[in-house]
Amino acid sequence: MIRIGTGSPLAAPQGYKNLFAGHTYYLLRNSPVTEVVTLVRFVQQPAKDVVYKNAKKPKRTITPDPHPIIERMPRDVFEDALGRHIIPAQRRALPPWLEQLSGLDLDSVDSERRDPARTHADRIDQKLLVINPLVQRAEELIDSPDLETRINQHARELTPKQNETRVRLWFFTYLVFGRNRNALFYPIHKIGRWDRLTTVSEVKRGAPGYRGSAHGYNTTKEMHDKIIASYIAEQRLGRTEPEVYVSAMRKHFGCKAREISVGQRRQLEIYHPNGDPFPQEGAYFYHVKRHFEPAAVRTARIGRNRARKTIDPVKGTFSASTWNLMQNVEADAYRVHDLPRGYVEGSDLPPLVVVTKRDTASGRLTGIGFSQGSETGAAYRMATFCESIGLQEFGRLFGLKVKSPGKGLSPTQITDRGPGATSSALPRDASLLPVVREMTPAYSGVSKGLIETSNPKTLKDDEPPSFVRSTLTVAQLARREIFRVLEFNERTDVGSRIDPSLEHLVSRQSPNGVWEALESVGRNDAIQVDFADAVRACLENLPAKLTREGVELAGRNYYSRSPDFQSAMESVGGSRVLDVKVYVLNACTRHIWFDWGGRLIELDVRYPIPVDEEVNYMSLAEAVQYHQHTQASARRFQSHSRAASLDIARDYEAQTGEKWKSGQRTAGRPKRGNLAARREATEAARITAGKRAA
Known part of the structure; x- marks a missing residue:
């Protein structure tokens, strides 16, 4: 109607x-x-x-x-x-x-x-x-x-x-x-829509200045074009507006500076030697911002990334486009502030670099990896390994008993353009490669702001340079960072991520609580990976030697009582040595994995003597360093051994008057069968036994 x-x-x-x-x-x-x-x-x-x-x-x-x-x-x-x-x-x-x-x-x-x-x-x-x-x-x-x-x-x-x-x-x-x-x-x-540039006026427009209401020049079309051209030529990243204005007046408008008297004071002013018109600073940037928009002017001055982070309107949250677990995962690295302690002389080792991966839907940290000194693709691959087998199993490899829900790979991975974006950061198995790889723009942390906000923060101060010397080894620091991940997953408030329709399933508004709720209704896109496949695809594959005593790697011996490994050792009897490849978790070499006959065997480190349990959990870098240290010690002891032999021989000769090597080589066999020979042998035996002759 x-x-x-x-x-x-x-x-x-x-x-x-x-x-x-x-x-x-x-x-x-x-x-x-x-x-x-x-x-x-x-x-x-x-x-x-x-x-x-x-x-x-x-x-x-x-x-x-x-x-x-x-x-x-x-x-x-x-x-x-x-x-x-x-x-x-x-x-x-x-x-x-x-x-x-x-x-x-x-x-x-x-x-x-x-x-x-x-x-x-x-x-x-x-x-x-x-x-x-x-x-x-x-x-x-x-x-x-x-x-x-x-x-x-x-x-x-x-x-x-x-x-x-x-x-x-x-x-x-x-x-x-x-x-x-x-x-x-x-x-x-x-109001104000008429074109002032094409309309000539003898009356000075704009608010009156402190030098008088008619002081200055109206902006003409010619002056406006020169303002825009000078701004384009002079504006650079990090250059302030006063710097741009002064440079434009000098280079493009031909202005100079002169000294004038203002009352009892003398100061400088900008002027044109021929009396040609030029804009005041306020008018100059008024036309610049009308032509380019204020946001573009700010971006040109402070840079796109900083403008996006501090000035531009927020375009939404990263979690707004995800609804399932592991639908999107962000990865990033940070340096541990404490410098680890080395096994050799307790020296300060290069800093531990930690790579973490975070699920967008639940906000939970799903994987952690380590490298030493610098961010590497191997550390990202280790984090993927952790993600594949789960934090609970990953903690076992470091000698930890932890409880943490969930495991599996995400089909989408978001990293910056550092080592995490290289091929070395990806699993070797093509079937485990992410379906979607997203690389954020360079120097744009807000493009993966979710993982950036979960990295530990270091307070800055104005004190002289200093560093924190840790009492922990690399493996011990890695353990602490694993517990830091567990703490983050249990204590971080992610209440804003809770779907109101699932609120009754969320036991606590932590990442673990949201994960458990979403997983209970099947909202999980994680790709499940077998442990052996994860080892082969993600861990470092290094050369080692198989002997009848076990596998030798970085001066450490690895052994297993499994029938498969016993069969492998039987194939290298005697002094035979077989070059093999083993899979190693760089941050902790308590275990390595040996591929024999298509089956992956987990080997444990063992020493010929009882050692402190912590020694078993050396990182690969520490094991290599300690092996090099023991080799250097062996070379030094060899020199000591030669000198000791020489010194003892000289001392013997000085005290006994006899030669250290006094025997002579004689042809034939020694004569021991006649009566005189047997009698001499009996007397010699009694003398060496400390008994007198009868």
Whole structure:
């Protein structure tokens, strides 16, 4: 059903009777007295030039107010045409010339103006005061055949007299648009739209400066173009606005500096030696920011990444586009502040670098990997290994008993453009490669802000340079970082990630709690990986030697009582050595994995003597360092051994007078069978046994 009343916009798409096609008409009254329908159409008049009598005032182009035109139609003709020739048009809250103000809080406009001579509210009240007598008898006036004449007469009788066309416009607009006072608002959105650059003015525009209201120059088209060109040439990253302005004045406007007197003081000012116009700093950047937009100017000054991080509006959270566990995973590395202690002389080793991976949906840290000294692709691969087997199994390899839910790989991985983006950071098994790899822009931490916020923070200070020397070894620091991951997963508040429909399943609003809730309803995209496949795809594959005593790697012996390994050792009997490849967890060499006959065998480190349990958990770097240390010690002891032999031989000869090596080689066999030989042998045995001869 068509609902039409006073103020309804109507259109005649094909034209009808006295109604034109392409125009909007507004219903003023369907009169039961005269049986005539009265419509009004607002005609927007073209812009026109205004020339002031005062020659100093510039010529301006203005847009006149809309012109109201009344159309009438017999009641029965109008009603018969409704729905066929005359149809409803788009309804507006405000008149078409105020459409851009629709939705704004126009009542607050005056509060934002600084010391206005007259408020907009007062202006609208004045309009209402003018048309109020007409509104009081609106029905009578609209039914009158000389409607416009009577309104014009009312405008002339007022003191002071009012413009007749404007009074008609106010009256019809007020009635048509629901007697809304804002329909009489001024088109403030059109203020200042005339082109000042092409309009010459002898009067100085803008707010008066401290040197006088007429001091300075208006900006012309030529000056504006030079401002923009100079800004493009002089603006660089890290350059401040004053630096840009000074450089532009010197290079592009030809300005210089001179000393002037201001009262009792002397100071410098910028001037042009030929008196040519140049912009003040405020005007210069006013036109720059109008041309380039303020956000672009800020970005050019401080850089895109910093602007995005500190100034640009937030475009949403990273978790807004994920709904399943492991749908997206971010990876990043950080350095542990404490320097680990070495086994050799307790020296300070290079810092431990930790790579963590974080699930976007739950906020849970899913994997952790380690490297020493620098960020490496192997550390990312180790984190993927941890993610594949789960934190619980990963902790076992470090001698830890931990509880942590979930395991599996994500089909999507987000890293920066460092080592994590290289091929060395990916699993060797093609079937385990991420389906989607996303690399963030360089130096753009906010592009993977989720994992960045989970990295431990170091407070900066202004004290002299210092470092923290840890009492822990690499493996011990790695253990601590594993527990830090467990702490993060259990104590971080991720309540904002909880789906209201699953809130009853979330036991606690930690990453572990959200993970368990989502996993319980099958919202998990993790790819499950067999332990052996994870070892082969992610861990370092290093050369080692298989002997009949076990596998030798970095000076450490590895052994297993499994039948498969015993079979492997039987294949290298005697002094035979077989070159093999083993899989190693770099951060902890308590275990290695040996591939024999297509089956992966886990080997344990063993020493020929009882050792402290912590020694078993050396990192590969520490094991290599200690092996090199023992080899150097062996070489030093060899030299010591030779010197000791020489010293003892000399001492023997000095004390006994006998030669250290006194025997002579004689051909044939020794004579031991005759009576004299047996008697001498018996006497020698008694002497060496400390017994006297009988």
